[in-house]
């Protein structure tokens with residue numbers, strides 16, 4: 001507990017510092033943009049000599065001319081004995097106004113560089129830059145794990161708008177931290193002379209005092225050949241020192257000019273170390289390049305966005321996490337339940353289990369898996385664990401396996417219940433790893449590992465019965481899925497199909513009311529969805545949602561599903577009775593394993609019956625004309641050619657490359673979709689060998705048939721569906 005609290009406060013402290021650096025950095029990055037907008041730059045080819053002539057006429061006491069990164073010309077000089085600086089219009093040498101860097105900006109710059117603490121602050125800032133570098137590197141590793149590997153790091157982000165904002169700003173943040181921390185470290189090292197920047201000594205030169213007359217600035221050959229665009233600084237010679245020289249600093253180096261003869265006495269090219277330092281400053285501050293300054297402003301803005309969205313997500317997750325009532329203290333509890341969950345649904349199952357056990361008279365302690373341990377009174381331990389990434393643990397339980405490995409085994413038997421999704425190759429892999437770790441450590445097993453697919457309530461109930469038998473009691477789990485906030489959808493049109501005998505089908509198209517972006521951000525409206533995601537529909541009088549695959553994307557402006565009316569189907573009967581103008585309550589459930597990764601690889605889509613709906617969603621969204629080949633099995637084109645009209649339109653506009661159909665109930669119809677694949681074996685093999693991605697949707701038996709057919713087809717090229725799944729190239733949506 002102590003370490004957790006310490007970590008949280010340290011994290012918040014570091015976050016607050018990063019927030020200060022991000023916000024001040026963003027303001028500082030905007031400064032060059034504002035400067036560039038206001039600046040009166042010199043004409044590109046104006047020679048420095050002409051500028052000197054104009055300035056000498058308007059400001060007789062001029063001592064130094066500087067060209068600021070934004071292109072403005074500033075002249076420093078004495079007015080009587082008062083040092084002053086003026087903006088000068090290079091076209092005529094006239095004074096535009098006094099040059100006074102903003103005090104507020106200076107304060108912000110000091111806050112950003114040294115927390116207003118001079119050298120101590122600068123050392124602290126260097127330390128923070130170092131820790132930011134480490135944070136960005138570890139952040140990159142965490143982000144990679146969360147996204148399921150390097151391959152997916154830049155992939156499309158899914159989830160609610162807030163989740164997407166958080167992940168996208170996190171990506172930008174990692175890039176921002178890497179860049180600004182490396183450049184800041186270099187600049188700190190230069191400040192403390194740990195790396196050389198400038199030449200140590202100026203050359204020992206002086207003007208020739210033998211020559212009496214003094215050349216005016218505009219007659220000096222070096223200045224005549226130098227355009228103002230290359231000038232950084234020009235120092236006039238001291239009036240009272242005849243040996244003093246002109247000194248000119250340009251992008252390329254520094255030169256010293258005799259004030260009497262006009263001869264260039266010495267020229268020193270800028271050392272490489274100075275150029276590196278200038279690059280570091282440019283990359284860090286954006287000074288002088290408007291585009292880069294804009295990029296830096298966006299990078300800086302990512303810090304507050306990441307922070308605030310993270311905070312809002314944390315609040316949302318806390319609100320969604322069910323309260324565990326009657327939670328006994330660990331030492332007194334006879335049953336312990338440990339939970340590993342990323343998005344909270346596993347906690348809902350744990351809550352139902354907890355309630356049922358308490359009803360049966362047990363004293364139950366439920367907690368996160370990171371607290372795994374047994375107490376003095378423990379008789380049974382139940383572990384409910386979801387899997388994420390590519391077979392990884394949910395974030396809070398990332399170290400659970402290590403914890404189990406460190407503890408001696410107890411005598412209480414343990415049962416592990418995995419939650420996952422068969423679309424992932426590593427189906428319930430974390431639960432498997434837990435079960436394995438517990439057994440190899442020597443914990444007795446209460447029940448063999450059970451894996452629950454897509455939060456199936458039926459599977460959970462069945463597991464509850466088996467658990468009851470193991471505990472020798474009757475256990476009834478009354479689990480009601482926690483339904484996310486629903487949105488109202490209005491039916492706008494329907495397309496009827498005869499479908500199977502007695503099971504007509506309809507394609508329903510809904511719209512949603514205009515949504516305020518703030519509501520969407522708070523997760524109140526209908527979230528963003530892609531073809532292949534699911535919509536959960538709540539029929540009146542039922543708290544259990546039914547899921548339908550989506551045949552459209554949020555960006556299409558409508559939500560479309562294909563519904564077959566099942567004989568006793570509560571929800572399908574309800575949906576079939578809807579008329580245009582009627583509304584339903586619904587929510588979106590993302591289906592990340594089914595989405596395409598945005599590559600240009602060819603796609604094989606295999607579907608049967610209403611299973612074509614999510615495939616239609618993928619084709620509809622194929623604006624980039626990725627090669628897509630559809631194998632569509634149906635009974636009879638006169639009855640169930642769902643999306644037939646649209647499919648032909650998509651072929652015409654090349655969203656769909658080819659269509660292969662199989663009709664199982666018409667004479668010479670070509671049989672099932674597997675038969676269509678077999679007839680096309682050579683092409684299928686060729687496409688898969690070229691890296692094609694495969695998506696299959698339909699009944700379980702059809703999906704099984706497709707697996708067997710593809711395995712036969714691919715045998716000669718030593719490939720199989722299992723390998724394709726492992727490579728993330730094969731996914732099913734099965735009902």
Ligand SMILES: Cc1cc2nc3c(=O)[nH]c(=O)nc-3n(C[C@H](O)[C@H](O)[C@H](O)COP(=O)(O)O)c2cc1C
Pocket residue numbers: 340341342343344345346347386387388389390391392394419420421422424425426427428429454455592
């Ligand atoms: C981004 C993401 C990655 C997932 N990765 C896997 C996986 O590798 N293996 C698996 O079996 N399930 C995977 N799932 C499915 C979840 O484990 C499953 O939906 C689980 O019920 C979620 O539980 P929770 O809401 O408690 O976090 C993934 C889900 C998401 C959203």
